[in-house]
Amino acid sequence: MTAPSTIVVKKYGGTSVGSLERIENVAARLAEDLARGEMPIVVASAMSGETNRLVAMAEYIDPDYRGVAYDMLVASGEQVSIALLAIALQKRGIAAQPLLAYQLGIQTDNVYSKARILKIEGERLLDLCRRGIVPVVAGFQGIDEEENITTLGRGGSDTTAVALAAAIGARQCEIYTDVPAVCTADPRLVPGAKELTRVSFEEMMEMAALGSKVLHIRCVELAAKYGIRIHLRSTFEAREGTWIVPEGEVMENPLVTAVTHDANTFVFVLHPVPAGTDFLANLFDRLATRGVVVDIITQSDTGGGQRLAFSVTKEDVALTRQTLKEFLPPGVDVETMEGMGKISIVGVGMRNNFGVAARFFRVLADAKIPVQLVTTSEIKISAVISSEFLSTAAGQLADSFELRTADAGASNRG
Amino acid sequence: MTAPSTIVVKKYGGTSVGSLERIENVAARLAEDLARGEMPIVVASAMSGETNRLVAMAEYIDPDYRGVAYDMLVASGEQVSIALLAIALQKRGIAAQPLLAYQLGIQTDNVYSKARILKIEGERLLDLCRRGIVPVVAGFQGIDEEENITTLGRGGSDTTAVALAAAIGARQCEIYTDVPAVCTADPRLVPGAKELTRVSFEEMMEMAALGSKVLHIRCVELAAKYGIRIHLRSTFEAREGTWIVPEGEVMENPLVTAVTHDANTFVFVLHPVPAGTDFLANLFDRLATRGVVVDIITQSDTGGGQRLAFSVTKEDVALTRQTLKEFLPPGVDVETMEGMGKISIVGVGMRNNFGVAARFFRVLADAKIPVQLVTTSEIKISAVISSEFLSTAAGQLADSFELRTADAGASNRG
Numbered sequence: 156m157t158a159p160s161t162i163v164v165k166k167y168g169g170t171s172v173g174s175l176e177r178i179e180n181v182a183a184r185l186a187e188d189l190a191r192g193e194m195p196i197v198v199a200s201a202m203s204g205e206t207n208r209l210v211a212m213a214e215y216i217d218p219d220y221r222g223v224a225y226d227m228l229v230a231s232g233e234q235v236s237i238a239l240l241a242i243a244l245q246k247r248g249i250a251a252q253p254l255l256a257y258q259l260g261i262q263t264d265n266v267y268s269k270a271r272i273l274k275i276e277g278e279r280l281l282d283l284c285r286r287g288i289v290p291v292v293a294g295f296q297g298i299d300e301e302e303n304i305t306t307l308g309r310g311g312s313d314t315t316a317v318a319l320a321a322a323i324g325a326r327q328c329e330i331y332t333d334v335p336a337v338c339t340a341d342p343r344l345v346p347g348a349k350e351l352t353r354v355s356f357e358e359m360m361e362m363a364a365l366g367s368k369v370l371h372i373r374c375v376e377l378a379a380k381y382g383i384r385i386h387l388r389s390t391f392e393a394r395e396g397t398w399i400v401p402e403g404e405v406m407e408n409p410l411v412t413a414v415t416h417d418a419n420t421f422v423f424v425l426h427p428v429p430a431g432t433d434f435l436a437n438l439f440d441r442l443a444t445r446g447v448v449v450d451i452i453t454q455s456d457t458g459g460g461q462r463l464a465f466s467v468t469k470e471d472v473a474l475t476r477q478t479l480k481e482f483l484p485p486g487v488d489v490e491t492m493e494g495m496g497k498i499s500i501v502g503v504g505m506r507n508n509f510g511v512a513a514r515f516f517r518v519l520a521d522a523k524i525p526v527q528l529v530t531t532s533e534i535k536i537s538a539v540i541s542s543e544f545l546s547t548a549a550g551q552l553a554d555s556f557e558l559r560t561a562d563a564g565a566s567n568r569g
Numbered sequence: 570m571t572a573p574s575t576i577v578v579k580k581y582g583g584t585s586v587g588s589l590e591r592i593e594n595v596a597a598r599l600a601e602d603l604a605r606g607e608m609p610i611v612v613a614s615a616m617s618g619e620t621n622r623l624v625a626m627a628e629y630i631d632p633d634y635r636g637v638a639y640d641m642l643v644a645s646g647e648q649v650s651i652a653l654l655a656i657a658l659q660k661r662g663i664a665a666q667p668l669l670a671y672q673l674g675i676q677t678d679n680v681y682s683k684a685r686i687l688k689i690e691g692e693r694l695l696d697l698c699r700r701g702i703v704p705v706v707a708g709f710q711g712i713d714e715e716e717n718i719t720t721l722g723r724g725g726s727d728t729t730a731v732a733l734a735a736a737i738g739a740r741q742c743e744i745y746t747d748v749p750a751v752c753t754a755d756p757r758l759v760p761g762a763k764e765l766t767r768v769s770f771e772e773m774m775e776m777a778a779l780g781s782k783v784l785h786i787r788c789v790e791l792a793a794k795y796g797i798r799i800h801l802r803s804t805f806e807a808r809e810g811t812w813i814v815p816e817g818e819v820m821e822n823p824l825v826t827a828v829t830h831d832a833n834t835f836v837f838v839l840h841p842v843p844a845g846t847d848f849l850a851n852l853f854d855r856l857a858t859r860g861v862v863v864d865i866i867t868q869s870d871t872g873g874g875q876r877l878a879f880s881v882t883k884e885d886v887a888l889t890r891q892t893l894k895e896f897l898p899p900g901v902d903v904e905t906m907e908g909m910g911k912i913s914i915v916g917v918g919m920r921n922n923f924g925v926a927a928r929f930f931r932v933l934a935d936a937k938i939p940v941q942l943v944t945t946s947e948i949k950i951s952a953v954i955s956s957e958f959l960s961t962a963a964g965q966l967a968d969s970f971e972l973r974t975a976d977a978g979a980s981n982r983g
Contacts, residue, residue, distance in 0.1 A: 175629050212653060215589050217660040224659070224667045228652035231645045238642035239626060245638070246631040253638045257671050258716050302672050 157324035158277075162284050163188075164196045164325055166294065166316035169203035170333040171390035172236045178202075181331075181390065182243035185289065189249060194284045196319060198294045199240055200312040201232025226267045226296075226306045230256075233293035233312070241291045250288040254279075256296040256304065261315070263297030263305045270297055270305035271373075272314065277322035292319060310371025317374050321381035328383050330370070335389040337362075337369050337397040339558035340414045344549050347559035351412065352395075355402040358412050358501050361535045365499040366417025375399065402503055410511060411556040412502035416545045420450070421472050422492035422527060427460025429484055435463070438482060445478050447471045450497075451530040451539060464528055466495070466539055495527065496542040500552060501535045512536055518555045522547055571738035572691075576698050577602075578610045578739055580708065580730035583617035584747040585804035586650045592616075595745075595804065596657035599703065603663060608698045610733060612708045613654055614726040615646025640681045640710075640720045644670075647707035647726070655705045665703040668693075670710040670718065675729070677711030677719045684711055684719035685787075686728065691736035706733060724785025731788050735795035742797050744784070749803040751776075751783050751811040753972035754828045758963050761973040765826065766809075769816040772826050772915050775949045779913040780831025789813065816917055824925060825970040826916035830959045834864070835886050836906040836941060841874025843898055849877070852896060859892050861885045864911075865944040865953060878942055880909070880953055909941065910956040914966055915949045926950055932969045936961055 165185070172178050181199075188195050209229045213220065237253040244251035259279060263270035283290045294312025297305045307314050313330055320328040336350035337359070354362075356379035363372035370387065378385050378399065388396030398404075428434060435454075442449055452465040467475050472491075479489055498519075505511045515536050519526055524547065528539040540548060553559050579599070586592050595613075602609050623643045627634065651667040658665035673693060677684035697704045708726025711719045721728050727744055734742040750764035751773070768776075770793035777786035784801065792799050792813065802810030812818075842848060849868075856863055866879040881889050886905075893903055912933075919925045929950050933940055938961065942953040954962060967973050 175626060179630065209649065212589060212649075213656055216593065216653060216656045220656050220659060222659075224652040224655035224665070227667050227669070228649060228656075231648045231652075234645045234648065235623065235626075235642060238638040238645075239630060241638035242627055242630050242634050242642075245634060245636070251638070253641050255641070255718075304669075 158281060158284075159194075160326075161192060162194045162196060162281070162323065162325060163327070163329060164198065164316050164320040164323075165329045165331060166198040166312055167200065167390060168312065168330070168332045169200040169206070171331050172199050172240065173203035175239070177390075178236070178239050178243050181240060182247055182249075184390075185244060186247050186249060189289075195289055196280055196284065196323070197237075197240065197289060197291045198312055198316040198319060199233060199236045199291065200294050202236050205232040205235065222267050223303045226270075227304045230293070230296040230304045230306055233295050237291045237293050244289055244291070251291050252283055252288050253291045253293075255293050257298045257302060259292065261297040261318070263299060263307070265299035265303070265305060268306055269308045270299070272297055272307070272318045272377075275318055275322035277319070277324070280319065281323055308371070308373070310374065313371050313374035314377060317377045317381070317383050317385065320383045321377065326382070326384060327386060328378070329386045329388065331388060331390040332369070333390065334369060335392055335394070335396055337367075337387055337399070337413075339412065340549055340553050341367075341416065344416060344546050345414070345553045345559065348553065349558060349560055351397050353398045353400055353405045354412060355405050355503055356399060357402060357534060358503055359399045361499075361501045361532070362413055362415050365415040365501065365535065365537060366419075366497060367413070367415045370399070405503070408502065408504040409557070410502060410504045410508055411500045411558065412504065413500070414549050414552045414556070414558060415499050415501060416549050417497040418542050418545060419468050420466050420495045420497045420539055421469055422464055422466045422495050422539060423475060423479070424490040424492065425463040425479075425483070426457065426488050426490070428454065428463045429487060441482050442475065442478055445474055447475050447478065451528045451537065453528050466497070466528060492527065494542045495539050496545040497537055497539050498545055498548040498552065499535055499537040500556065503534050505534050505536075514555060515552070518551045519548060522551050524548055572695060572698075573608075574740075575606060576608045576610060576695070576737065576739060577741070577743060578612065578730050578734040578737075579743045580612040580726055580745060581614065581804060582726065582744070582746045583614040583620070585745050586613050586654065587617035589653065591804075592650070592653050592657050595654060596661055596663075598804075599658060600661050600663060603703075609703055610694055610698065610737070611651075611654065611703060611705045612726055612730040612733060613647060613650045613705065614708050616650050619646040619649065636681050637717045640684075641718045644707070644710040644718045644720055647709050651705045651707050658703055658705070663703055664701060665705050666697055667705045667707075669707050671712045671716060673706065675711040675732070677713055677721070679713035679715075679717070679719060682720055683722045684713070686711055686721070686732045686791075689732055689736035691733070691738070694733065695737055722785070722787070724788065727785050727788035728791060731791045731795070731797050731799065734797045735791065740796070740798060741800060742792070743800045743802065745802060745804040746783070747804065748783060749806055749808070749810055751781075751801060751813070751827075753826065754963055754967050755781075755830065758830060758960050759828070759967045759973065762967065763972060763974055765811050767812045767814055767819045768826060769819050769917055770813060771816060771948060772917055773813045775913075775915045775946070776827055776829050779829040779915065779949065779951060780833075780911065781827070781829045784813070819917070822916065822918040823971070824916060824918045824922055825914045825972065826918065827914070828963050828966045828970070828972060829913050829915060830963050831911045831913075832956050832959060833882050834880050834909040834911045834953055835883055836878055836880045836909050836953060837889060837893070838904040838906065839877040839893075839897070840871065840902050840904070842868065842877045843901060855896050856889065856892055859888055861889050861892065865942045865951065867942050880911070880942055906941065908956045909953050910959040911951055911953050912959060912962045912966070913949055913951040914970065917948050919948050919950075928969060929966070932965045933962060936965050938962055
């Protein structure tokens with residue numbers, strides 16, 4: 156299936172539809188798109204705050220429950236926003252059809268709250284477009300084999316948009332959000348962070364994994380898999396934002412594309428590591444079975460036995476503690492480090508430049524920031540440091556790798 | 570299909586699930602039902618206030634819009650309440666499955682906001698019951714041929730409950746609400762109104778049509794059609810309420826079963842009525858086409874030409890005005906009477922008692938209440954009077970037809 160290039164999937168996020176006025180604004184903007192000859196397929200998130208409100212009700216009744224009813228509950232937020240957006244479009248004389256997951260056959264697995272899309276029937280969308288009716292699709296939701304509603308996890312509406320684009324054979328997808336572009340760093344932490352015109356899929360995936368909140372990693376994975384170019388741009392400004400594209404389409408690769416940070420890190424240190432070749436395998440196997448996502452792992456010799464350190468997100472701390480308690484033999488000391496964060500640099504330009512790692516550690520050393528854990532890949536270097544240093548580290552790294560506009564950098568350093 | 574008699578459809582209304590605490594209470598009550606050996610099929614309304622909140626959002630954007638998106642929007646309220654109720658049941662160790670209209674194939678026509686149920690697949694419900702899983706069904710909603718969500722109108726969840734009972738071949742259905750029983754009059758208007766143990770389907774339909782808010786007329790029609798006995802009872806008390814049953818099961822018929830009132834009445838008076846045999850037919854045909862429901866019609870000779878009066882509900886006033894403006898030839902004077910109400914007495918006992926009408930008018934005359942319009946059927950008499958007299962009329966009629974407890978009647982008269 157290949158959609159005509161006039162058909163464009165456009166996703167509007169929670170802040171974009173965060174009030175009735177903003178829903179009207181989105182409708183007005185879509186009317187302009189139509190007037191220009193585009194045929195939009197719209198995906199919308201829940202109005203900002205709504206998902207939290209629904210989650211709070213579920214957790215009041217049972218903080219531990221997850222499953223069919225939970226997903227049905229939180230998915231209602233998107234049902235509300237697409238219905239309101241469809242009404243706003245029709246008020247402007249634009250035929251619109253709000254659509255839920257079951258109406259489009261958005262099939263997922265049944266991993267509730269973190270479901271993965273398996274299949275979408277794109278034909279109904281194209282048929283509506285041919286008839287001049289704007290499809291307005293609920294993001295974030297799918298259905299499993301028993302037609303129960305599933306949800307795709309936070310940021311899932313981005314994934315819905317890319318999956319719809321893939322299903323109709325589109326080559327691109329627009330994601331409208333409350334920031335105008337992907338930046339070289341979080342501008343709240345690093346004043347003067349530059350906007351990026353183009354970022355490769357690989358870099359964007361690393362950035363998402365390392366703490367950038369702009370796009371959800373699964374959405375970028377899907378875009379990379381199907382070659383869907385994502386145009387991330389502001390709901391509130393008409394100008395272009397950032398294109399997330401195959402690496403070959405990024406013309407000019409700086410040494411480092413961006414610095415990202417993540418304050419949501421917690422480190423466990425085990426000492427001494429018990430003897431036996433399969434201890435590590437068994438430990439991480441056990442943690443994985445329980446659903447703990449372990450991030451960075453390092454092991455070092457302390458003279459008095461091996462020392463193992465690994466990081467997890469705050470959400471997984473309780474589960475990790477419990478698992479360690481059940482699993483570890485007596486005599487292993489468990490130390491925990493709270494208030495940790497992760498600072499990373501990302502860039503495909505690092506592939507062929509061997510000095511980047513040295514410069515990364517030099518910057519942290521010059522700022523007298525102790526490094527606890529380190530991990531690297533071909534296109535990124537990450538270090539776990541104390542959260543209190545995140546801002547300084549991000550600023551210094553941005554300066555060293557020229558990620559700020561000249562003015563802002565100067566004023567910030569001055 | 571015939572369900573085992575242990576399977577009972579139980580409908581909980583908006584006030585019954587009006588807060589998270591109340592949802593917990595409903596779950597606790599269902600746990601008791603299960604402990605007693607019953608297998609409930611639960612139908613729930615939206616949490617009280619929620620439907621109004623959703624309607625207000627739609628009307629903010631476009632007060633005139635009705636259609637697919639409107640129904641999808643307001644149906645989200647039931648999705649929230651059944652999900653929360655299912656979570657509350659599971660917290661008590663009770664397996665529960667929340668179900669939306671599309672999952673049960675609740676097929677309706679596509680008259681949005683007032684859809685009628687055409688078909689329900691009852692097999693999935695019975696299958697869940699057999700497996701010990703409590704179905705928790707969203708009331709008020711259905712799907713049309715294109716799988717769009719439709720809604721059944723105010724009170725529609727009662728209709729859902731009766732339709733589900735019919736679909737599984739059950740012989741009765743419990744409707745839990747915020748009043749303990751159907752009364753001989755609205756107790757807020759007539760202190761000391763008696764609770765009724767049994768009411769016939771026909772009487773209940775008349776009462777619903779004449780202003781009683783306890784049950785929606787369509788729900789009672791459906792119950793009568795399929796012979797589903799309705800047990801209307803309080804969510805907050807364990808005792809029995811009122812059974813709505815076939816006429817043969819009502820043992821003892823008083824002369825008058827209940828007095829009902831409806832303040833929502835507006836009268837149009839046309840004078841003189843134009844000549845021509847088809848004027849009336851054309852007028853009411855035109856009004857019907859525009860969706861105006863005309864209630865009482867009377868015509869009388871005034872000497873100076875025929876005078877036609879008819880009543881409509883307040884909602885239809887604007888549409889009636891507009892239709893008359895387009896339709897009436899010049900020279901016909903249109904007078905409108907605002908602030909009108911309708912007072913009625915209902916009872917199958919009236920069938921064989923000719924003196925009831927005389928007594929009805931005598932009571933109103935003694936109270937010096939002018940009567941504007943009158944209509945009667947085999948089991949009811951209705952009069953349009955000024956709204957300010959509704960309370961007096963209801964009280965006097967209740968006394969005359971012994972519809973109050975002796976104490977309350979005496980104290981009220983004294």
